[in-house]
Amino acid sequence: MERDRRVGAVIRPGALALVTVLAPAVVLASGLVACGGAGGPAGPKLAPTSNRCPVGFEEGPKGTCFSLPTNADASTPTVLYVHSASNETTVAQELEVVKAALGDTMGILFARGSESECAFAADVRATFCWPQPDDLASSEPIWERWDKVQWQAEALLPEGTHPRLVLGFREGAAFAA
Helix, strand or coil: CCEEECCEECCCCCCCCCCCCCCCHHHHHHHHHHHHCCCCCCCCCCCCCCCECCCCEEEEEHHHEECCHHHHHHHCEEEEECCCCECCCHHHHHHHHHHHCCCCCEEEEEEEEEEEHCCCCCHHHCCCCCCCCCCCCHHHHHHHHHHCCCCCHHHHCCCCCCCEEEECCHHHHHHCC
């Protein structure tokens, strides 16, 4: 592993190498989440799976979730979504907004942050947070989950080159950078 000082990112072999800002999707996601989410006042429902994937997402390895487009082809891109500091309900709302913004054009991959990163106060213990940028030891298991869900998605997509994109929201964007 080496640190790229130009962008402040850690470059790892086999890791997601391209970070692209999807400004319209971020603006849409920011606005809809701030307004209570695309799911209305009650918000989206969580699927009855062992790892609590939102409806429309399938269970992936090690607590990850993914959604692949129905008409995927050899060049279908995948977007790794990095959520804000969120609880189960707000994570589901964010994913619903991202899925609505991207439509059925891209695969969406998702791995939660860690509850242990938020244990600094009792009222946020059920919140999923991201490690601090300089905490590589806590970041490594998250990167491993990302690599596994990326591998699984590519195995399920038609053979070809699939551009990899990263979309981060608030604290998730800071962690992904």
